[in-house]
Amino acid sequence: MNNAPEALGIVPPPGSRSTLAVRPITLTMRGPPGAGSDEAGNTKASRLVDRLREAILSGELTPGSKINLEIVRRQFDVSLSPLREALARLIALGLVELQDNRGYSVAPVSLSNLAEITRLRVEFESLALSAAIAAGDLKWESEVMRALHQMNGIARDPADPATLRAWEHAHRDFHMILLAGCAMPLLLNFCLMLHNLNDRYRRVFLIARGGDRNVAAEHSEIAQGAVARDSEYACASLRAHILRTGANLRTRLSDQLQP
Amino acid sequence: MNNAPEALGIVPPPGSRSTLAVRPITLTMRGPPGAGSDEAGNTKASRLVDRLREAILSGELTPGSKINLEIVRRQFDVSLSPLREALARLIALGLVELQDNRGYSVAPVSLSNLAEITRLRVEFESLALSAAIAAGDLKWESEVMRALHQMNGIARDPADPATLRAWEHAHRDFHMILLAGCAMPLLLNFCLMLHNLNDRYRRVFLIARGGDRNVAAEHSEIAQGAVARDSEYACASLRAHILRTGANLRTRLSDQLQP
DNA sequence: GTCTCACAAATAATCGATTATATGTCAAGT
DNA sequence: ACTTGACATATAATCGATTATTTGTGAGAC
Known part of the structure; x- marks a missing residue:
């Protein structure tokens, strides 16, 4: 237990002596404070998060419906990796759910x-x-x-x-x-x-x-x-x-x- | 706007006539109620979520440190896709953070x-x-x-x-x-x-x-x-x-x- | 008729390789 | 000495193809 951190693929934060680091990083939110995490987003996954969120919030993606990865993939012209990553991130926003081996679905309403x-x-x-x-x-x-x-x-x-x-x-x-x-x-x-x-x-x-x-x-x-x-x-x-x-x-x- | 849902890669939930569905799906939590989402997990990504969560909660992964994907990938003997997906899911648990193009890092403490x-x-x-x-x-x-x-x-x-x-x-x-x-x-x-x-x-x-x-x-x-x-x-x-x-x-x- | 099993199709999950971005380094210029 | 920019390296992000799992379908047994 408690190996040297490097052994587990982590890099100690700059300026930390051994165990601790107190950094002011914004949690989960990108961009300037107050911005609703809407900034352009540099990666495809981030852009997908924005687009999918909008699609869900607007009702374009029916509440409770399953999300067919292949179709969405083609629709948005991306590969599966960023798509899956974006969907996983949308869990944090409460907008999608995941069942192992059964894929993602839009959060239902009730x-x-x-x-x-x-x-x-x-x-x-x-x-x-x-x-x-x-x-x-x-x-x-x-x-x-x-x-x-x-x-x-x-x-x-x-x-x-x-x-x-x-x-x-x-x-x-x-x-x-x-x-x-x-x-x-x-x-x-x-x-x-x-x-x-x-x-x-x-x-x-x-x-x-x-x-x-x-x-x-x-x-x-x-x-x-x-x-x-x-x-x-x-x-x-x-x-x-x-x-x-x-x-x-x-x-x-x-x-x-x-x- | 508001195309037929099928056009966007979503499949209406079973038993729903057109727009709505009220399903009893467990949100974000798998397994029987009361289980701390600890169940074995069928997919590699899910198992990774459990292992990484444990590594973070135990302090094995230093708070605030950056997560080197390549090293972790080798450590856990998986591919990048499930690893990234697992990390994205850990955002929902507040345990990791993400900065576009700069990768994931363990949530800091303060x-x-x-x-x-x-x-x-x-x-x-x-x-x-x-x-x-x-x-x-x-x-x-x-x-x-x-x-x-x-x-x-x-x-x-x-x-x-x-x-x-x-x-x-x-x-x-x-x-x-x-x-x-x-x-x-x-x-x-x-x-x-x-x-x-x-x-x-x-x-x-x-x-x-x-x-x-x-x-x-x-x-x-x-x-x-x-x-x-x-x-x-x-x-x-x-x-x-x-x-x-x-x-x-x-x-x-x-x-x-x-x- | 309906239940069960086997098989086929659909879809989710994963991999290995490639591309894009960021980070470190060093030389040239001031 | 310090800055600036170009290059090299490291790392993150993405892709296309492959594998694993689930879901649908139909033949056969009861």
Whole structure:
């Protein structure tokens, strides 16, 4: 036991004397902080992760369906190696599942799954937001306001999917930047995952009717509470926002499940 | 947009008419419920996941170090494909990180990381335990008692690593079974991940001195509170247990960081 | 009719070799 | 001496082909 590390194919990090190293590497997230891990991505596998995530979140890949590697491989014009690697990485995002020797499948949707996502979002995002309000600095406040403005500046046109995607992107950015001040990378990752899963329900089951006027107001409310450092108010607004969306989705989903 | 699903290489789940399917597939976890995803694993990639996880949790793979694919490949006598896939899956467990074109590295350790793990465990496990107590049935109670007995029946002999591993395994099982009644698979997964990360700190930095007599008592306390359906008591005990371990680890870790 | 087994087709998993990218080294220039 | 750039080496990423496993199908037994 406990051989020299080199014997196991690992290279001690630079500047570490023997056992330990404390490095500031971003966990799982690439690119600048606050970016929803959307950056271009240099490798095929990374680009595949982005494309497949989008395909799943948009509903293009049916929830619960099996993923035929050969067909996807041809579709995206890649080899199996990066495809399998990308799918394996999507497990971390909660978007695909794997059964040994039976391949990958798109994460299914269900009422109970939606309920859990909503409940956990309430808990996790409240925790993150209150921590962010306690720890965040002026730069964070500014970022929140920027993201809010950016999102509210995008008009969602149901006829133009590009605007929908752009808004979804800005929306996720807003929520993640709001929480990013909490200085808890693991928690942020969990929140991002839940957000992704929630987005799928919204995009697949909530045919974006343009007149979501109150949503913009809700977001503003949350942001104002945050920059005013009013943790109670901000968290209550955020909770209400999440629960409202959740209830809305639950109705739509149960409609579509027993038609 | 929104082509026929078949065009994108996906196969609609059996029994689904057109868009939806609600299946009971276990998320990310293989094997019977309560098993810490430790089952043999049929594919090389799955076996690699288990072996690499053990290597990381035991500290055999130095925290923060880069992983040289060629060396590991030879070490474990596999090809690159399953190795990369296994590493990609370990991202989901929080044990490795990836930087495009710079390869994989073992997740680093730090005081702030430990602090976050401890804090999130307190939050998440309290939530899960109270939900489990509210929702769990007699079968769940019995499982908890079984896991408790199993764990307390294993004597940890510092001279024999096999006993240490066996206890770690039983310990993780106990904690996960305790929470398993909560019927929130996503939350359970988060708890499992945090538990894994915490285990590494304990195994690497806490040279198991055998006389951890109070730990057994703490576990019994939690279990008794759980089966007695005393949510307050059980959660308080669990919280105290987590915080005690966390404080203990913090001391050891900061000692080793500045020797 | 239905159950079981054997076989065939489909698909998942893996391998060995190749290509692309990053890292280290050294010479030329300032 | 220090920087810059070109080259060589090391390593990560990808490919095309092969192997292993599962799934579908049909013949035969009961």
